[in-house]
Amino acid sequence: MTAFSRFTPLISALPSTVPFVGPEAIERQRGRPVLARIGANESGFGPAPSVLAAIAASSGEIWKYNDPENHALKTALAAHLGTAPANIAVGEGVDSLLGLIVRLVIEPGMPVVTSLGGYPTFNFHVNGFGGRLVTVPYVDDREDLEGLLAAVKRENAPLVYFANPDNPMGSWWDAASITAFARALPETTLLVLDEAYCETAPAGSTPPIGDLIDLPNVLRTRTFSKAYGLAGARVGYAIGTPGTVLAFDKIRNHFGMARLSTEAALAALADQAYLAEVLGRISAARDRISAIARANGLDPLPSATNFVAIDCGGDGVRARAIVDGLMEHGVFIRMPGVAPLNRCIRVSAGLAADLDLFEASLPKVLKTL
Amino acid sequence: MTAFSRFTPLISALPSTVPFVGPEAIERQRGRPVLARIGANESGFGPAPSVLAAIAASSGEIWKYNDPENHALKTALAAHLGTAPANIAVGEGVDSLLGLIVRLVIEPGMPVVTSLGGYPTFNFHVNGFGGRLVTVPYVDDREDLEGLLAAVKRENAPLVYFANPDNPMGSWWDAASITAFARALPETTLLVLDEAYCETAPAGSTPPIGDLIDLPNVLRTRTFSKAYGLAGARVGYAIGTPGTVLAFDKIRNHFGMARLSTEAALAALADQAYLAEVLGRISAARDRISAIARANGLDPLPSATNFVAIDCGGDGVRARAIVDGLMEHGVFIRMPGVAPLNRCIRVSAGLAADLDLFEASLPKVLKTL
Incomplete structure (x- = not known):
């Protein structure tokens, strides 16, 4: 592949790695749709209705x-x-x-x-x-x-x-x-x-x-x-x-x-009223993710965020198998990149339907390991 | 004003100048609203209705x-x-x-x-x-x-x-x-x-x-x-x-x-049908801007863009006076930054009402010079 020959030495030495692969790319690679998008710490609860109204008013x-x-x-x-x-x-x-x-x-x-x-x-x-x-x-x-x-x-x-x-x-x-x-x-x-x-x-x-x-x-x-x-x-x-x-x-x-x-x-x-409501839903979702983890013999870490890191009791290979296995069920999650953090998976707070699918899929995936 | 003391030498030597001052900043500085926004080569004809529908559908x-x-x-x-x-x-x-x-x-x-x-x-x-x-x-x-x-x-x-x-x-x-x-x-x-x-x-x-x-x-x-x-x-x-x-x-x-x-x-x-329609409107607006210029004794340059540069027959001081004078009437336009280009003003294609205001204001401004 022919590229311009005079990029700076710094640029020429850089790898083409990207910080994160997006769920859309995973969908394209796997030929499988994401059904529960709980991997990028987005908020599946969405923005406030007042935000959608503001967008409509200003578009x-x-x-x-x-x-x-x-x-x-x-x-x-x-x-x-x-x-x-x-x-x-x-x-x-x-x-x-x-x-x-x-x-x-x-x-x-x-x-x-x-x-x-x-x-x-x-x-x-x-x-x-x-x-x-x-x-x-x-x-x-x-x-x-x-x-x-x-x-x-x-x-x-x-x-x-x-x-x-x-x-x-x-x-x-x-x-x-x-x-x-x-x-x-x-x-x-x-x-x-x-x-x-x-x-x-x-x-x-x-x-x-x-x-x-x-x-x-x-x-x-x-x-x-x-x-x-x-x-x-x-x-x-x-x-x-x-x-x-x-x-x-x-x-x-x-x-x-x-x-x-x-x-x-x-x-x-x-x-801010909508934000307060969402914070309550995030807190509840964290509790549910933690409960699902425990019910499957895994160890959820305390969280101050809109996601929960779950210690899967093994190494990065085991966590990767869980991440990949869940995607086979349409559940998109992520995991930390390096040891010892990569003994964990990371699950974002999401809607009840998203967590339902996570709850249903996780034991199936764990059974295959 | 206290800043971090260890920015790179390159950063420390850079001026805080910005490439363009936005019309909103001009409004705030002058305490006067922009009524005809024909200075930034935006398209006052707006996006296609299909675009607004797509935004609404995906928001x-x-x-x-x-x-x-x-x-x-x-x-x-x-x-x-x-x-x-x-x-x-x-x-x-x-x-x-x-x-x-x-x-x-x-x-x-x-x-x-x-x-x-x-x-x-x-x-x-x-x-x-x-x-x-x-x-x-x-x-x-x-x-x-x-x-x-x-x-x-x-x-x-x-x-x-x-x-x-x-x-x-x-x-x-x-x-x-x-x-x-x-x-x-x-x-x-x-x-x-x-x-x-x-x-x-x-x-x-x-x-x-x-x-x-x-x-x-x-x-x-x-x-x-x-x-x-x-x-x-x-x-x-x-x-x-x-x-x-x-x-x-x-x-x-x-x-x-x-x-x-x-x-x-x-x-x-x-x-592309909407684009074709807009291109027709841009062309007509260019013609009208040029006609307004000529009617005021100014010389419009041929244009392949969505704006017209108008030779005002003087130097940068004269053009600047016209730009500033038009803003007094709520008409936002711009001008090139350096000689000899800055003998010109630059007027973007816009809606009929915008060009009406430009047409009404330009002779008043020229009279004050």
């Missing part, structure tokens, strides 16, 4: 570029969070913001600290800019704050990634520990505090905005993809000091946000 | 991430273009693809050839990756193919940008000249052939897909933002050899496309 405006300053969304988020619009950067999903953050900080060869088995898309971007990943193993299925801090100091790393609650394990830390971690970091180390699942986390596990907002070396990232049910809209945001946030403007795709996505996010944010 | 699916492989859209585009899905990369608007292309090829200090006054967002990305812009003046308000080729060879440039038809002047070349230019380039120079306005161009000005599809050093970029009326959706694509196109997968935001945007693009592509 005729889709011929207009979106406001490149994202004024309305930044203003609404600031009011919701109790901070200022200047503290917020908006992007096409957190994945996009993670790429920009890596680009802002990392030159080829620089060390970047993250957890061994942490979010693959962050690693994808670090590799894409030539950074050198320094990984710290999980301890008791939690990211290791102490180990991360030690690695940062040992490596003089300019960037560290930490997710609270964590994906893929669903574990979490208390707010005080996270605040202490952030404040203990050298000011020459930028912390990406990924809070994609903060809405589903227990009280006391997410530091108040004000507790970290003065730190120029902290960016907290959040999303409308999870609890708000808008994964397909691609709306994420980062919270930081005005000076740090302003750096995104130097390199971001100013006209990158889709107009209806922004309208959807604005409506979702305004409908 | 309930917005909780799902989009297929990261963009299988359906690539397949539909390939069928439409008479090529293969492997020849196509999809991105969040051409702006996003331009950023990826620059990143694939440019390391700090490398020369990048473009026209003096060409698309500012391309330049934004070149600066963002530390490239060195080498600009070639327009000749007779057209990009200078011969001059661009000479600059490429003189500089041994790995990247050259050329738009056909051109923005901001609306001018164009014939297909044979463009094909000859592409084939005359060193194979170590990647040509970005920006064809954002190809739908509105006269017959014989766009090379058939097959004429350039064998060249690994050519990427043709196209968009749903202009004639298709979907600027707010952010859907662009690049056409090239499978090997070159595959490089995007190494660095792109795989989950970056908004789901409803993809559905909108699929529906728009399927409704």
Whole structure:
């Protein structure tokens, strides 16, 4: 296959691996439809009716570029969070913001600290800019704050990634520990505090905005993809000091946000009653997933997210067989990528019908192992 | 304003300038609403009714991430273009693809050839990756193919940008000249052939897909933002050899496309009858804009796009006064950024009411100069 001959050495050396294979690709590869889509930590409960109404009301405006300053969304988020619009950067999903953050900080060869088995898309971007990943193993299925801090100091790393609650394990830390971690970091180390699942986390596990907002070396990232049910809209945001946030403007795709996505996010944010309802349904779904796991002799881990990691009592081969076996029944789930996390499968909260199929299929799959 | 202290030297040296100020920002700055939005080469004729129906039908699916492989859209585009899905990369608007292309090829200090006054967002990305812009003046308000080729060879440039038809002047070349230019380039120079306005161009000005599809050093970029009326959706694509196109997968935001945007693009592509109708309306609007210009003693340039550049018979100061003066009447237009192109204003095709306001306001503004 003939390609252009003069890509940069960095690009030429990159593999073509992708962070995640989508369920649609699995459907095409297997020739089998996904019947229960509970693998990507989307929200099968969907967005609020008020969100669908907002999309309908604004779809005729889709011929207009979106406001490149994202004024309305930044203003609404600031009011919701109790901070200022200047503290917020908006992007096409957190994945996009993670790429920009890596680009802002990392030159080829620089060390970047993250957890061994942490979010693959962050690693994808670090590799894409030539950074050198320094990984710290999980301890008791939690990211290791102490180990991360030690690695940062040992490596003089300019960037560290930490997710609270964590994906893929669903574990979490208390707010005080996270605040202490952030404040203990050298000011020459930028912390990406990924809070994609903060809405589903227990009280006391997410530091108040004000507790970290003065730190120029902290960016907290959040999303409308999870609890708000808008994964397909691609709306994420980062919270930081005005000076740090302003750096995104130097390199971001100013006209990158889709107009209806922004309208959807604005409506979702305004409908906190619907969010509260969904949080109740997510909590109930987590309980049911855990009960199904236990009924099958598996060990569900506690979860602060919209999914449950289930310890299948073996290694990655066994978990992979369960993931693949469930897909034979049309149940799409995922699993962590590296040991020892990959003894687990990861099942997202979903509708009763989705969990019914999971419940019916899991014992059949386990019987074949 | 306190910012993180360890951004890369490249980032630290970048200005915070943005490629374009949006009309919403102008409204906020001026405290005056845009009544005729004919400045960003959007399509005020809007998308097809079938597109709005497709959005309505799929909006309930917005909780799902989009297929990261963009299988359906690539397949539909390939069928439409008479090529293969492997020849196509999809991105969040051409702006996003331009950023990826620059990143694939440019390391700090490398020369990048473009026209003096060409698309500012391309330049934004070149600066963002530390490239060195080498600009070639327009000749007779057209990009200078011969001059661009000479600059490429003189500089041994790995990247050259050329738009056909051109923005901001609306001018164009014939297909044979463009094909000859592409084939005359060193194979170590990647040509970005920006064809954002190809739908509105006269017959014989766009090379058939097959004429350039064998060249690994050519990427043709196209968009749903202009004639298709979907600027707010952010859907662009690049056409090239499978090997070159595959490089995007190494660095792109795989989950970056908004789901409803993809559905909108699929529906728009399927409704070629609506596109044909819009093309007629764009042509009529161009004629009317030109007539209004002439009636006011100004000189409209021929246009192959959905806008008309109008020579205002002076310099950039005079054109700027007209742009600013029209905004006082609620008419949002733009103008080229550099001399001698900035003797012109640029007016996008729009609805009759928009052009009515332009027609009524222009003589009032000219009288004040």
